[in-house]
Amino acid sequence: MESLFTGANLHAMNRDQTPAQVRAFFDGHRTVRQYLTQPDGSPIRMSPEELDAVMHAAQRAPTDATAQLYSFIHLASPEIRAQMAHLTTNAHVATASEAFMVCADTRRIKQLLEAAGHTAGTWPAIAVHFGLGDAVMAGTNLLTAAEMLGYQGCWIGGIMNNLIPIAEALKLPADVLPFAALTLGRSAENTPYRPRVPRPMVFHTDHYRDPTPAELQEALAVMNPIADRPNKSGNWANLLRAYFAQDGGMEHREPHLVELLKRQGMWAGEGKE
Numbered sequence: 066m067e068s069l070f071t072g073a074n075l076h077a078m079n080r081d082q083t084p085a086q087v088r089a090f091f092d093g094h095r096t097v098r099q100y101l102t103q104p105d106g107s108p109i110r111m112s113p114e115e116l117d118a119v120m121h122a123a124q125r126a127p128t129d130a131t132a133q134l135y136s137f138i139h140l141a142s143p144e145i146r147a148q149m150a151h152l153t154t155n156a157h158v159a160t161a162s163e164a165f166m167v168c169a170d171t172r173r174i175k176q177l178l179e180a181a182g183h184t185a186g187t188w189p190a191i192a193v194h195f196g197l198g199d200a201v202m203a204g205t206n207l208l209t210a211a212e213m214l215g216y217q218g219c220w221i222g223g224i225m226n227n228l229i230p231i232a233e234a235l236k237l238p239a240d241v242l243p244f245a246a247l248t249l250g251r252s253a254e255n256t257p258y259r260p261r262v263p264r265p266m267v268f269h270t271d272h273y274r275d276p277t278p279a280e281l282q283e284a285l286a287v288m289n290p291i292a293d294r295p296n297k298s299g300n301w302a303n304l305l306r307a308y309f310a311q312d313g314g315m316e317h318r319e320p321h322l323v324e325l326l327k328r329q330g331m332w333a334g335e336g337k338e
């Protein structure tokens with residue numbers, strides 16, 4: 066029998082797509098927030114085989130130090146879906162085919178160490194760095210797998226709108242930090258293709274390079290359509306201002322994240338207990 070580990074086996078899995086096919090697949094990505102539902106508005110759940118495939122894909126993500134520092138909370142019951150839709154201020158958590166809370170998790174690795182008779186070290190900054198990295202990679206695999214099955218999805222950073230009530234509702238223990246929620250469903254909307262900043266600002270060669278003033282203006286112009294609303298042309302800078310400028314949403318979210326990091330034992334800065 067052929068080993069799972071041979072190159073021939075990988076080849077047989079049709080990994081050799083053309084560059085144009087790869088571009089086309091990733092161009093098919095859209096963040097979608099309105100999903101096909103049952104007539105009463107309840108979710109059309111994924112089949113068990115589809116759900117198995119996306120969960121499998123998540124766990125096939127590469128992981129630093131072999132550790133798999135993440136957990137997913139599968140939001141399954143209508144009650145928890147409704148609560149999370151409310152707390153995240155993203156209504157599609159209730160209507161999506163499937164929904165998850167994607168978390169950094171350095172708890173299990175400590176339990177595994179102890180189970181093997183070892184004492185866990187102290188590394189809260191490392192926990193955040195590698196835990197979030199692992200969680201994002203696994204979550205991205207899950208979303209990409211769903212897209213391969215014809216679903217679309219939406220990451221939900223809106224968890225930051227009620228971070229601590231969400232952590233409490235999901236009973237997240239110490240060493241577990243929610244990164245974002247993720248919804249999946251079959252699209253019921255006509256979603257635009259959203260732009261990205263020009264590649265030379267993002268891919269640097271050999272050394273980091275700040276963009277020129279002209280490149281910054283070009284990026285603002287290129288990105289304006291991402292803020293388009295019905296009958297109104299978008300202004301990306303205004304959208305960024307609402308999130309990241311003084312008195313914007315991110316400044317308001319910051320203390321809640323710091324508080325949760327402290328509660329979960331994942332705070333490495335001043336005021337560390």
Ligand SMILES: Cc1cc2nc3c(=O)[nH]c(=O)nc-3n(C[C@H](O)[C@H](O)[C@H](O)COP(=O)(O)O)c2cc1C
Pocket residue numbers: 094095096097098155219220221222223224245259291
């Ligand atoms: C970490 C993360 C958090 C996000 N949070 C939200 C959110 O709370 N609500 C929402 O509607 N979209 C959210 N999005 C989706 C982005 O708005 C979307 O990816 C972006 O506008 C680009 O659009 P595209 O994915 O269709 O290309 C989030 C995306 C990411 C990666």
